[in-house]
Amino acid sequence: MICSYCGSDNGGNYAENCGFCDAPLKKQRPTMKEFVYLNQCELPFDQLSNFHTYDLLVLLRLVREERSKSYNLMRTVQKAPEEVVVDLDTSAFAESEYRIYTARMKVVEGILIDRMGYKPKRVDDKLLESLRKKVENG
Known part of the structure; x- marks a missing residue:
């Protein structure tokens, strides 16, 4: 799994955090919505x-x-x-x-x-x- 923060490849490692920067691997980063109401x-x-x-x-x-x-x-x-x-x-x-x-x-x-x-x-x-x-x- 590729870390969305540092870009490190964590391979097949199913750990919760990145091996390099310790950022959460499964956390979704916010994306802009098409509409806000x-x-x-x-x-x-x-x-x-x-x-x-x-x-x-x-x-x-x-x-x-x-x-x-x-x-x-x-x-x-x-x-x-x-x-x-x-x-x-x-x-x-x-x-x-x-x-x-x-x-x-x-x-x-x-x-x-x-x-x-x-x-x-x-x-x-x-x-x-x-x-x-x-x-x-x-």
């Missing part, structure tokens, strides 16, 4: 940590957008005029959505901090395009 933010940490960094940045962008929408909905409900009756369920739903997306955002940001050493303030097209070019050029 918002519902993937609900995946457990172990699965999210297997996402490619580019995909995590796209997911972070989606989660931040949805969190902003939830915040705006929550503020609109809170600032509704007294003539408009807003039931407690609607208010509680708006607040819970905001809290959920905030927590999901922090999980994705935490994984990115572990990988990159920081969390980007903005995930814009320029950042994503430059990272995509770096990944494609290898």
Whole structure:
């Protein structure tokens, strides 16, 4: 088996780790996905940590957008005029959505901090395009 980190041939050795660099031989390295969608933010940490960094940045962008929408909905409900009756369920739903997306955002940001050493303030097209070019050029 060829080590995906150092490129050493470990022959027919069925060991868990590379004989040269001691890297795990059976660990799959992340590859870029064709599509990333918002519902993937609900995946457990172990699965999210297997996402490619580019995909995590796209997911972070989606989660931040949805969190902003939830915040705006929550503020609109809170600032509704007294003539408009807003039931407690609607208010509680708006607040819970905001809290959920905030927590999901922090999980994705935490994984990115572990990988990159920081969390980007903005995930814009320029950042994503430059990272995509770096990944494609290898």
